[in-house]
Amino acid sequence: MGLDSLVGGTIWDEYSDKVTELMNNPKNMGEITTEQAQEMGGKLIVADFGAESCGDAVRLYWVVNPNTDVIMDSKFKSFGCGTAIASSDVMAELCKYKTVQEAVKITNIDVEKAMRDTPDVPSVPPQKMHCSVMAYDVIKKAAGQYLNVDMESFEEEIIVCECARVTLNTLKEVIRLNDLTTVEQITDYTKAGGFCKSCIRPGGHEEKDIYLVDLLEEYEKEKMAAGSTLGGAESSIEFAKMTVVQKLKATEKVIDDNIRQMLIMDGGDMEILDIKENGENHDIYIRYLGACNGCSSADTGTLFAIENILKEKLDQNIRVLPI
């Protein structure tokens, strides 16, 4: 708030010179055909992300050396605004000569930083950050196609704010530790919600699984519950009908009440990374910590015990997958 927000501005004035230059003359814009890829001795990967009906769409072409996994050439085509085109161009450039495994480590923040004129001045205004996120998503899509895995598997944790890459765990922790009650506070502490604003509440540019307002509400309820009924009744909602946040809470609670203690006694611990719907199944991805990590029963006895308790307490279709 204050003077800057009162006057507003024209977003183009906040573009770096590099963004302007790349919009006017994108270097890696173009196509690669199956024949051209064969001539280069590589495999053609064509990945799409976004949709015209949403306002942003990008197609990424890679030629990958099947022996070394090195991306020999990388080009793009994009339906989008200036920053979408410039971000796609930088993204295609950053992919070149990396292995596919290295390329998936490029994030939207790398793309945005590569477009800066000076290191500490952002290259695009906040509401344009989501354009660089698309550039990042299409890399994961292409890598997923090449490696024949789901693109989601490259993301180890649940990202709530994609523009600033803030994870669910970070947000929960920051909200709880600092007793945050407003979205503005969350943005001040973590930068989440400060860019395209889609993650703040439903109705933004993009649809999300988890919104910042949900997390605040969740925390508010948690405080209320702690204040009134200690160890109150179990949630009456069926697990399958819960939101992702509710599922996480419910799973977290069962683990806290029934499992964590056992693990800690053995010098270990675990954390929930993600919950995904897979047909009828609820796949719960976990990571072992401390002594559990590498323990021989982590993939057998302990795992079965965790899964059975969750099945019994929450839903028969739960599967637990350690990563």
Added chain:
Amino acid sequence: MKVYLDNNATTLVDPHVFEEMEPFFVKKYGNPNSLHAFAGETHPHIKTAMERIYAGINADRKDSVVITSCATESNNWVLKSIYFEYILTGRKNHIIISEVEHPSIIATAKFIESMGCKVTYLPINSEGLIEAQAVRDSITSKTALVSVMWANNETGAIFPVQEIGEICAEHKVLFHTDAVQAIGKLPVSVQDFNVDYLTFSAHKFHGPKGVGALYMKKGKELMPLFHGGSQMGGHRSGTLNVPGIIGMGKAMEQAIDALDFEMSEIREMRDNFEDELLKISDTFVVTPRKYRTPNTILISFRGIEGESMLWDLNQAGIGASTGSACASEDLEANSVMEAIGADEDLAHTAIRFSLSRYTTQEEIDYTLATVKKAVARLREISSSFAYAPEGHESGLTLAH
């Protein structure tokens, strides 16, 4: 070359208008409501300006045309006063607006909706038009107000305000129309059809910014939104914007004089420009010309996101507009395009060109040549027409 084709957003101040306003800054700065000679210098000019404004919309002397700060204020005034007088008191519980009203109506309606008022949002059809029958179908015994714009700012689509006015009269429901895009483009006469409130704004017809007006029919005066020193007959307090009112008066007079020119010459220039644009492959215009204001074109170029088109036009010195994603502070798709709902792939491709009586043929020719170049360049970049190997499943575009 610099070309301004965004006249639905705002217009240049006509030099004659500026000339009339100029003495009222440094030389004749008296408050017209004071009792001394400084006031006496300004008062007659305000009166002349008000007479010109009344004449411009053919208002009866007994009606009230109250000067406000902008159309947004006028629109807020109507909805909020209706809320205070009818909804809050429990006499009525419902208003009807169209889903493509200006944000100053939509956002205000949403606000009073949050305070307990029921709101019907009338849909537009596939040509971007409102059907008067929909108003009839939505009216209940508890409806306080219908507010439908005269012409839409994005498409230029003209809505059937005469018919809607009749329906409102029949059902004894108050009728407001936002005529911001109609003044100076279409004949507006408040005595020739049933209308209770009508909004307009000077800067859309070559007057200054910061001056709007609300017409209120005799006997239908709303409670004031601004309380204070009882200026404007107590309808709207606040020291009069003397140069602004004088500017609006002159601008109104000129707009009426230029109306025939607008409806013949500008229309012809617009039509020819549109014919040429439509020769570019995969371009679409939604609303038929006969239902549009004479100066407006909303056109979609398939495969080109609106802001990137604005970018290329701007690089060549041309100012146009888009309500589509990325172009403005918020990232919403063009609301009119979404409302039409014909082809989702086009929701983010609409560009609006709006002409004025200052637009020249030379400017149009230059713009046309620039648009052709931009379409070629941006379609080359676009994923919409890009190569994909045999069997590649694309989610980028919907089947078409």
